[in-house]
Amino acid sequence: MRPALDLRAHLDTRGTAILLTISLIAIVAFAALGGLLQPLITPDETSVFEITAFILALPLSLIIPIVAVMIIAGEWSDGSIQNTFLQRPGRTGVLISKVITAVVVVAVLVALSFALAALATWVGGELFGEGANFDSFDSALASQLAMLAATLLFSLAVGLALQSTVLGLLAAIGFPFVIGTASGIAAITGSETFTDVVRALDLQTAAMVLADGQATAFELLPLAVLVLLPAAYGVWRWNRREVG
Amino acid sequence: MTSQTTTAAPGVAALEVRGVTKRYGDRAAVDDLSFTCQPGSVTGFLGPNGAGKSTTLRILTGLAKADAGQALVGGAEYRSLSHPARSIGVMLDAGALHRGRTGLETLRLAARTSGMPAARADEVLETVGLAHAGAKRVGGYSYGMRQRLGIGVALIGDPAVLVLDEPANGLDPEGIRWMRRLLRSFADAGGTVLLSSHQLREVQATVDRMIVIAGGRLVREGTLDELTTEGGTRVSALDLKMLRTALDAHGIAYEQRSEQELEVSLAPEDMGRLALREQIVLTALGATDHGGLEEVFFSLTGQSESEQPSPVHAGSGDDESTVPVGVGGS
Incomplete structure (x- = not known):
């Protein structure tokens, strides 16, 4: 396991430099949008942290899958995994190291985002409104973190299972979108079976319910279906797949 | 090394x-x-x-x-x-090097992975003739430059x-x-x-x-x-009849190439030993030239499509066509 090496290997490429630059711009822009502009458009002219955090979660739900899938599957797609395995033939060690790298990069981005959210909320409330509101700080942080953690786990699992950047990104970004749409349709149709099927595949909602402490055993189903199963298959494939 | x-x-x-x-x-x-x-x-x-x-x-x-x-x-x-x-340094596919990384960083990363000092990367970059292109990204390298870098990665761990x-x-x-x-x-x-x-x-x-x-x-x-000359040795002797008798006695196949020359199915050194043992004076001895490597390659591998080649393991000594293993110097 050499996560420092994988972190360096991830950060020293042009693709990552471009991705991180765009990500930072997006995070700053959405923090400003959420925290600074809130008092100007809300009736009570306050800046609420919960809303800023929610707005910042939008770019993060795109950035996290891209970062996670690129770290886990990127080398399979561009073929450089061959050199990695030639220099580090212990495949399980490489995999664990890459997972740690992805978690560290995402954790830094998320921490930075929430720090910016808090700062923007405070500055926006104090400068442009009637003050900042941090009353729901803990619950907002918990639910958003749970949702983003679910996004990270799902992205890692599909990146690992598919071992392709394009397919991994399609699944990691596209699937939650499909489930979100299906959830709306289920609510409109009122079909219990359809609702249960969607609920069984809605990892983000399950994660937020889990964070609220209201989860039942049913909320563990998306975790098993969308994270554990693909991850188990991915680990098996990672160790057996021929390279070259 | x-x-x-x-x-x-x-x-x-x-x-x-x-x-x-x-x-x-x-x-x-x-x-x-x-x-x-x-x-x-x-x-x-x-x-x-x-x-x-x-x-x-x-x-x-x-x-x-x-x-x-x-x-x-x-x-x-x-x-x-x-x-x-x-x-062991390995270069299987120079295209497998990350295109978004510079040549020098590729080698530095490889050096760090193999526990070598970072200075080794600069040294190897010089060795493979890419010192002028170290700061350039691999994606901008020609195929030949990538081959050189690939060889550099193979050499990095000494x-x-x-x-x-x-x-x-x-x-x-x-x-x-x-x-x-x-x-x-x-x-x-x-x-x-x-x-x-x-x-x-x-x-x-x-x-x-x-x-x-x-x-x-x-x-x-x-x-x-051994591969390009296999199939025989040209040999001439002062007494060709005596040579033929000796070859017949040992059951060694030969062909008359000219009035003074035979082609025998032995390696030159074995033919020499035989002549010494039988006290035959040789006037010429040399491996038969059956053409270059290309001819040998096609004759050896050309059978693969029409018929399965029978594997011949070197040094078995059971087959006269077997080529002995040897580390040749050049």
Whole structure:
């Protein structure tokens, strides 16, 4: 396991430099949008942290899958995994190291985002409104973190299972979108079976319910279906797949 | 190669492929293949497309698993090596280098992975002739430059063994000459080189020994001279009748080439020994020239499509056509 090496290997490429630059711009822009502009458009002219955090979660739900899938599957797609395995033939060690790298990069981005959210909320409330509101700080942080953690786990699992950047990104970004749409349709149709099927595949909602402490055993189903199963298959494939 | 280099224990082959078989469905990509590579030699690994060369190299370097048999580096499996780059440098596909990283960073990362100092990257960059392009991203390199960088990555851990797949591809004449010198000096310093190539002229100019495979099976193994001259020795004697009688007595096949010359199915040194034992005065002795490596290659591998070649293991001594194993010097 050499996560420092994988972190360096991830950060020293042009693709990552471009991705991180765009990500930072997006995070700053959405923090400003959420925290600074809130008092100007809300009736009570306050800046609420919960809303800023929610707005910042939008770019993060795109950035996290891209970062996670690129770290886990990127080398399979561009073929450089061959050199990695030639220099580090212990495949399980490489995999664990890459997972740690992805978690560290995402954790830094998320921490930075929430720090910016808090700062923007405070500055926006104090400068442009009637003050900042941090009353729901803990619950907002918990639910958003749970949702983003679910996004990270799902992205890692599909990146690992598919071992392709394009397919991994399609699944990691596209699937939650499909489930979100299906959830709306289920609510409109009122079909219990359809609702249960969607609920069984809605990892983000399950994660937020889990964070609220209201989860039942049913909320563990998306975790098993969308994270554990693909991850188990991915680990098996990672160790057996021929390279070259 | 320096004194820090990890070398195989005495008596252990630097590279050993022992009865390796690999199947994809019903097709055997590699079929009971065995060979060894000894220190101080450049071994050419030849075969037509689909002969199983790349599969063998991937098995040897842990990128694929054999269904049967073993492939060993200094007596150990590649996957069990903690810092493989310190023992064996591998370049299978220069296209596998990350295109978004600079040449120097590629080597620095490889140096760090193999536990070498960062300065080793600059040293190797100089060795492979890319000092002027170290800050350039690999995506902007020509194919030849990528080959050089790939060889640089293989050299980074200062290994005792080099395994290179088609290293001359994309290199200009100067680059080919550079690579030839590099491999020669590496082997002369006691290193072991296994070189897979389609370029027969390149192989002929670089290697000491050759392993020829077809249909996943070994068809011939030996020194370049042995392969290009196999089939006989031209010999003349003061008393040709006495020579014929001696050959008949030992059951050795021969053909009359001219009034004064026979072609016998023995290696020149064996013919010499026989003449000494029988006290025959030879007036001429030399290996029969059956053409270049190209002719030998096609005659050896051409059978693979129409009929399965019967594997001939070097040094078995059971078959007169068997080529003895030997580490030839060049």
